[in-house]
Amino acid sequence: MPKIARDLLLILLPVIAAFAVLPAIYSNHLLLFNFIIAMTLAQGLNIIYGFTGYLPFGYVGFFGAGAYGFSLAVIHLHAPPLVALAAGAAAAVAFALLLTPLFRLSGAYFSIANLAAALAMLQVVSNPNLESITKGPYGISLNGVFNPTFAYGTALATLAATLGLVIYLRYSHFGMALRAIREDPISAGMAGINVVRERIIAWLLSALVAGLAGGVFAWYVSVFYPETVFSVEFTIFSIVFVLFGGSATVLGPILGVIVLYGIYNAVGISTPQYFQLIYGALIMGLVLFLPNGLISLLQRRGIDVP
């Protein structure tokens, strides 16, 4: 059967089914929700890093933009949740559009400029002068939309859509073009690929994913501080999951999330410092010894991993 259908059946379906069924068996729904968010964000980062080679160190900025877009729509426009979610996604995409000039920069510069942008966004949002709009440093508290079941379901739908998108990228010409761009933008240009445009499309898709995740997160928790949704932890997690599992594949980030996030929760690392230490060391180890992730161990043997 065609590869896309195979992956949809063997990867997307089981993952979604698992997360749909687990809440009935396992009572810590917040943890399951966090898993879904982690997986969504990892795949979102995979779209931009795995397929174009640019690593946005401020990826969490889109997550936060989505969360605040959702929240502001609810607070100021009294929008119903799904409309507010669209607003959150739009906010993230708008932020991404604003940042597209950064693509003129080479890899490391892009990353750090993107990080600066996300940190700047955090400063803006938590500025006391803007309290009437964004609630400043005191955080958001949403009334009237608290609906964990519906929110969970929407998160699951978002994950499904994201996985579908990555599967599409894996086998489509668009995905191939992105990998060509990642490898050699000059040669890609001579193959007729509009490097700038394709890159921007991937970038906006990546931001869209994070924005939806952020909006759904805001919906599910309904109460959060600016630092929560702009926390560098989200970016660190996403980078590590993708690096660990392997980029530009569908399975890589899923593997990364299941193994690493699973361990993180199983071990119950309560102190943030130990998380930081372990993950920092993990990042260093991966870069030095396994820069292409776990998947590369299989790929080296010639196995074409989905």
Place this chain on the structure above:
Amino acid sequence: MFTYSLLAGLLFGLYFSLIGLGLNLVFGVMRIVNLAHGDFLMLGAFLAFWLFSLFAINPVPAVVIAFVGFAIAGVPIYYLLVPRLLRAKDPEMLSFILFFGLAQVIEAVTTIAFGTSERSIPGNQLGQAIATVESLFTGHAVEGGPVEIFGQTFPASWVASGIASGCAVLLVYVYLYQTRLGYLTRAVMDNREEAVAAGIDVHRVSAIAFGIGLGLAAVAGVFAPFMLGSITPAMGAEITITAFAVIVIGSLGNPLGTVLGGVIYGVGYMLMQSYFSSWANLLPYVLLIAILLVRPSGLLGRRVRRA
């Protein structure tokens, strides 16, 4: 208020030039942005703090200890991390992530070891040192305390830091342009491949430059308790970004540019503090993005990196 902002900005900016100097050297030689730079600075700050608290060592000798200690430590760190990276397909990106990881590790270890509370060193420590030096020159005893410049008063520690920054820039300049090793370093900075072809031991040159870069970060760290108030293990991240903004504004690879970048940042920050204080924290980020987009080669225009 304006004059104060200007002069304070100058002093503050010189300090940030010092911070940027080490980062610039490392980047110029290896094309790697050391995202852990701010964290090495933080380690230097803690070193100064512990030297003072435990051994009552004045910050001035602490500067020397910090520089030598970190410079020596820098060489093995380089050899441990960098040569492996340079063999990979995308060394710039990977090294970026690697040092990001290192920054997390340093911050985590320090937090675990020292806790998150803020530490500081009494301001008069540096003042005493200046007073001692001044009295040696002028021949009569001088009181430590605030220094007056153009009618505005500043803490002596700021003046000391400004002087130290100026000295550091001078020393780096002398190193690069008057010593043989500096000459080799400039060759590597200009064109790494050609330097290899010319038989220069590029790794040795880079390792030494890396050590000096870390040493400079540590020196800046010694002054941090005085310039930035208190020190905590988490201070590194924002400092790294600010340092990066400073060196990009001043053009990468150019030490004088770092001075210019630092001063621009310092004056800008002080002015923001005086007139729009709650937005002052945005300044480094906005400056960085603006300069990267408008004039990525920096104000002195050298070596732009484009995708």
Place this chain on the structure above:
Amino acid sequence: MSPDAAPLLHVDGVVKRFGGFRALDNLSFAIGRGEILGLVGPNGSGKTTCINVISGLYPPDSGNIRFEGRPIGGLPSHRLVHAGINRTFQVPRPFLSLTVRQNVEIALAYGGGRDGAADGDAILASLELAAFADKPAGEINSAQQKMLDLARALATRPQLLLVDELAAGLNPAELERVAAKMKELARSGIALLVVEHLMGFIDQITDRIIVMNAGKEIFEGRLAEAARNAQVVEVFLGDEHAA
């Protein structure tokens, strides 16, 4: 094989500077449809820069480049590919993470010319790459990678093909095949600009040549006459041989 009345490509007074160095210094020449023009010159004379500028890697600093009568200087590469210009690279640049077939497939999908998509398998077959179609491009040898580079360019159905030192490293049998291929392309109306060091290859396939030195064109005409031209000899071999 005489050139059309109106040249397909017209390069007029093009200047390209890198810092203070003039890589192209008022370069002018023209190529007609179906013509094979050779471009020779010592190392550093600007031959590859010439190709880079025409194929959109750099914009010219001044001067005009006209393709089919329309100005193209400064347009991005992908636009030029769609207009009908393509090139090979001196050091081949296939997409190593894709298979041989995918390398051609991507060019077909994105660079398909106005005459519709070419036949990818036919192109691979004509360049002796059909057997390797499903291998990753990183696993074929360098001569094959050169052919893959050419295949990628041909997949976009160019009217003008810029060939950058294709002959280097090919054995005599491969050279024969490539020469035949070039002539076949010219017969079908494609114009070729062939940068080469291998004079035998140039002699075999080109109608006329241009000799470059220091960014300027110093000779235009047939290869045999070039060998008798004092300035050309001096540029290649030094003063003592010029007399």
